[in-house]
Amino acid sequence: MSWSTWSTGRRIGVVAGAVVALAALVIGAVVAFSGGGGQQAVQPVATTASTTTTTVAPPIAPLTGLPDPTGVSQTRSSLGVKIENTPEARPQSGLDLADVVYEEVVEGGITRFWSFFNSATPDNVGPIRSVRLMDPNIVSALGGTIAFSGGTPDNVALIRQTPTVWVDESNAGDAYYRESSRAAPHNLYGDTAKLWTRGGTPVPPRPLFAYVAKGQTFTGDGVGQFHVGLSPGYDPTYTYDAATSTWKRAYGFAPFLGADGTQVAPTNVIVQFINYPAGSEGELLGSGDAWIFSNGALVKGRWAKSDPTVPTQFTNVFGVPVPLTPGRTWIELAPLTAAVDVVAAPLPPPTTVPPTTTTLKKKQSK
Numbered sequence: 001m002s003w004s005t006w007s008t009g010r011r012i013g014v015v016a017g018a019v020v021a022l023a024a025l026v027i028g029a030v031v032a033f034s035g036g037g038g039q040q041a042v043q044p045v046a047t048t049a050s051t052t053t054t055t056v057a058p059p060i061a062p063l064t065g066l067p068d069p070t071g072v073s074q075t076r077s078s079l080g081v082k083i084e085n086t087p088e089a090r091p092q093s094g095l096d097l098a099d100v101v102y103e104e105v106v107e108g109g110i111t112r113f114w115s116f117f118n119s120a121t122p123d124n125v126g127p128i129r130s131v132r133l134m135d136p137n138i139v140s141a142l143g144g145t146i147a148f149s150g151g152t153p154d155n156v157a158l159i160r161q162t163p164t165v166w167v168d169e170s171n172a173g174d175a176y177y178r179e180s181s182r183a184a185p186h187n188l189y190g191d192t193a194k195l196w197t198r199g200g201t202p203v204p205p206r207p208l209f210a211y212v213a214k215g216q217t218f219t220g221d222g223v224g225q226f227h228v229g230l231s232p233g234y235d236p237t238y239t240y241d242a243a244t245s246t247w248k249r250a251y252g253f254a255p256f257l258g259a260d261g262t263q264v265a266p267t268n269v270i271v272q273f274i275n276y277p278a279g280s281e282g283e284l285l286g287s288g289d290a291w292i293f294s295n296g297a298l299v300k301g302r303w304a305k306s307d308p309t310v311p312t313q314f315t316n317v318f319g320v321p322v323p324l325t326p327g328r329t330w331i332e333l334a335p336l337t338a339a340v341d342v343v344a345a346p347l348p349p350p351t352t353v354p355p356t357t358t359t360l361k362k363k364q365s366k
Contacts, residue, residue, distance in 0.1 A: 061119035062204050063099035065211035065326035073119040077144035077200035080164075081190060083113040084129040085234065088186045094125035096258040100208060101266070101330045102138050106280050109231030114138050117192070118205055126189035128176070131159045137284035139164055140308035141208065144200035147172070147190050163309065165200040208311045209268075210323040218325045220297035222345030228271055228332050229339035236332070238269050240296045240345070245325065247293060267327025269293040270314060272303050276335050288336070290314050294325045296345055 060066065061073035068074070078099075083092050085103075095101060098115035106112055112129060131151040136158050139146050145165045150156065160166050167190075169176060175194035179187040212218055225239045236256065238247035246265035249256040255263045271291040274282040287304040292314060299322050305312040314322050334340075 061099070062207045063116065063118045064328060065207070065209070065324070066119070068119055074204045076118065076196060077203050078142045078205040079117045079121065079144060079192065079195055079200070080139050080142060080146040081115050081117075081125045081195075082129055082131060082135070082146075082148040083115055083125070084127045084186060085111045085113060086186070087233070088183070089127045089129075091257045091259045091261075092125075092127065093189065093259040094122035094192075096260075096262045096264045097122050099328055101328075102333060103236075103330065104132070104134060104138075104282060104333045105230065105234075105276055105335060106132055109234065109279070111230060111234045116142060116144075118144075121192045121196070123192060124189045125192055126179070127182070127186045128188045128190055129185070131155050133158065133281045134284055135159055136162045137305070137308045141311045142205050143202055144205055145195060145198045147175075147195055149176075149185075149188050163201075165198050167195060167198055206311065209314070209329060210321045211326045212323040216323075218295035218297055218299075218323070220292075220294075220299040223293060223296060223298045223342055224345040225343040226269075226293065226298075227341040228334055229341070230332075230334065238293065241265065242296060245295060246327070247330075249330075266330040267294065268324045268329040269332065270303075270329065271332045271334050271338075271340060272312070273334055273336050273338065282333055282335075284308075284312070284333075291340060292322050292324070298342065 058067040058069045059071055059074050061068040063073075063078065081094070083089075083095065085092070092113075094117070095113065095115055097117065097120045099118050099120070100116040102114040103111050104114070112132075114135065115125065117125075125147075128147060128149045131148045133155050135148075135155070139159070140162045143163050145167060146159070146162075147167045148159065149169055151159070156168070167175060169188075172190075173194075175191050175198075177189055177191065178184070179189050181187075223240065225237065227235065227237045229235055233251065235251070237250045237252070239250065240246075241248050244265065246267055247269050249264040249266070257263055270293070273289045273291075274284060275288075276282045285305055285308070287302060290301050290303040292299045292301055299316060301314060301316045301322055302319075303312050303314050316322055
């Protein structure tokens with residue numbers, strides 16, 4: 001008998017009067033040999049099947065470009081809320097959790113915010129205030145649900161014609177409430193859980209920005225701090241925090257805090273220079289200059305928007321889209337003549353040259 005005969009499973013001769021029992025594990029079976037005809041019996045042996053585990057990457061939140069392990073960003077539309085910014089309204093609720101915030105100039109040089117939520121949401125948000133003529137050009141690209149409180153009849157009629165599910169005091173029901181610790185009109189708040197039930201499309205919202213690819217970083221001229229020259233009291237300063245890769249927002253030396261004490265600190269800040277023909281009601285269709293701050297750097301580029309329903313495009317001077325760092329983004333809708341003070345980032349060691357400050361004034365675009 002040869003081992004080749006064993007290995008091929010062929011019949012093995014019988015030794016008269018003797019029973020030869022041979023057992024071996026061959027590809028998950030035990031083969032036993034016996035006398036009396038020399039047939040082989042095969043008994044299966046339990047085997048452990050190999051498994052392959054595939055890790056599925058979490059979805060990407062459309063308004064931040066960040067991974068969303070919960071997947072909640074894929075299950076709902078955006079929720080946009082018009083928020084007041086007078087000193088009486090501060091500290092506001094919810095701004096620090098907004099995926100995207102637009103700051104616009106209204107009458108008298110004061111500012112107000114459109115805050116958009118999708119990947120995260122506060123329990124309540126406010127104070128909620130009125131709409132302006134320019135607002136349809138902000139909210140239409142996102143759709144979803146929007147919440148506001150009043151406005152002139154013409155402006156309210158226009159905002160109600162946008163592709164959104166609108167909520168105001170006429171139909172809010174218990175989704176709006178008055179905060180007893182504040183004086184009217186600075187005390188109207190929204191219950192976000194109830195506002196989310198109003199629905200809205202598209203689900204999920206479309207992305208507004210391009211983001212840098214994995215393994216790449218936003219690059220530009222080094223910036224440690226910049227100041228946007230809006231009216232006094234409404235002129236924010238953003239200071240880059242390398243530990244969190246965010247721009248910490250302040251008014252002068254006072255941090256700009258949310259109601260929970262958290263300092264507002266977006267990952268990206270875009271200063272979009274627009275025309276305010278009468279000092280308010282900015283023009284958001286067309287094109288102009290844009291300064292894009294991210295990752296402690298500045299890229300000077302352009303913005304363009306052809307229709308209220310399409311996102312604003314932000315490109316470099318060559319017309320190539322500028323990808324942002326994934327994270328929250330604030331857009332400062334600054335007047336064409338607004339000055340921006342930029343503090344250059346400190347040079348790396350061993351250079352000892354201190355940072356310099358330059359004031360850069362915008363010229364009217366032609």
